[in-house]
Amino acid sequence: MHATTAIVTGKPATSRPRGGMTKKRPIDWLMLALVVIGALLIIAPFYLVVVNSFKSPVDYATSGPLALPETLDFGGIIKFWERVNFPEKVWNSLFIAGVVSVLAVVISMLNAFAIGIGRVRGRSWIVLLFLLANLLPQEALLYPLYYMFKSVGLYDNVWSVIIVFTVIQAAFGTYLLSSVYGTFPKEILEAASLDGASRWQILWRVVFPISRPTLSVLLIFFFIWTWNEFLIPLTFLASNANQTVPVAISVLQGDRLMDVTTTSASALLGIIPTLIFFLIFQRTLTRGITAGAVK
Structure with a gap:
């Protein structure tokens, strides 16, 4: 196909990436990295809220806010649910x-x-x-x-x-x-x-x-x-x-x-x-x- 095109047009055929995709430029990778960073910054608060909502106070004190809960604890959710109706x-x-x-x-x-x-x-x-x-x-x-x-x-x-x-x-x-x-x-x-x-x-x-x-x-x-x-x-x-x-x-x-933990449960x-x-x-x-x- 490329050879036929070159004969008809008189110009050398250039190869295209399959699917019509163009080669990524450095600016494209930079924009993609910025989008990923922005998405992580948006998701991070939701992650902290969800993770800490299902922790017990003891689990939060020992493992910190970033770690996953060792066991699912609904005490914070129940406590907030009952306190505020x-x-x-x-x-x-x-x-x-x-x-x-x-x-x-x-x-x-x-x-x-x-x-x-x-x-x-x-x-x-x-x-x-x-x-x-x-x-x-x-x-x-x-x-x-x-x-x-x-x-x-x-x-x-x-x-x-x-x-x-x-x-x-x-x-x-x-x-x-x-x-x-x-x-x-x-x-x-x-x-x-x-x-x-x-x-x-x-x-x-x-x-x-x-x-x-x-x-x-x-x-x-x-x-x-x-x-x-x-x-x-x-x-x-x-x-x-x-x-x-x-x-x-x-x-x-x-x-x-x-x-x-109760504060995170209330936010959730x-x-x-x-x-x-x-x-x-x-x-x-x-x-x-x-x-x-x-x-």
């Missing part, structure tokens, strides 16, 4: 994160539809306002929100946290979706209007189905971000019955001075629900991220 804390986090993610996505879609497609006046300034709301630190909100919720009777109530996080997440979602809806094909909207569709019907029958992958990604991110929040739930959820998983872990560590139990959620919706997240690349 872990199912109750998981339910609180699931309820707060689930309600916030759904409400924030709906509000973001409605706002972005009005700004990006409705073309309201001062659109650029409104989007800039939502951007500035995302840059506002949470510490600046604690003092006024504390007295506001105290005055309306929502302090130490999960709905106070739901309201705050819904507004925060919806601000980011509005800013993101406004730019997406701003580039929405006008031909589709005009065709729907000519068919007699109202703005409400255009939103739910045209815009919503097309933007569903993007909304799914926002829903997943809002859920995980809300689940991992710490400062606002710590401030507004004072009673033990209303605390979320991150707050329960931190308060118990400071109050009872748990050993390392706190990671598992979000990991399960991510694995369940992994395909949805992948489709949502890659949907914008296909026209």
Whole structure:
């Protein structure tokens, strides 16, 4: 084949590696090494958490944090489970994160539809306002929100946290979706209007189905971000019955001075629900991220 090519083209044939693979350059090996090092740095904390969660305090003291456990010990997991009433804390986090993610996505879609497609006046300034709301630190909100919720009777109530996080997440979602809806094909909207569709019907029958992958990604991110929040739930959820998983872990560590194995067990139990959620919706997240690349 190479000889025939050389005869036809009059150029010497060059041999190719099989399978179309090109020869690795030094920069490629360097990038591969950096990726491997980065992966190890990310995996190392998870390894320490998992390994030390199944050790007894004596085993941890004798073998150290890096060694595998001699025997599987579930004492740390059981101790943490019973001390904080872990199912109750998981339910609180699931309820707060689930309600916030759904409400924030709906509000973001409605706002972005009005700004990006409705073309309201001062659109650029409104989007800039939502951007500035995302840059506002949470510490600046604690003092006024504390007295506001105290005055309306929502302090130490999960709905106070739901309201705050819904507004925060919806601000980011509005800013993101406004730019997406701003580039929405006008031909589709005009065709729907000519068919007699109202703005409400255009939103739910045209815009919503097309933007569903993007909304799914926002829903997943809002859920995980809300689940991992710490400062606002710590401030507004004072009673033990209303605390979320991150707050329960931190308060118990400071109050009872748990050993390392119980601390690792608490971290492991706190990671598992979000990991399960991510694995369940992994395909949805992948489709949502890659949907914008296909026209």
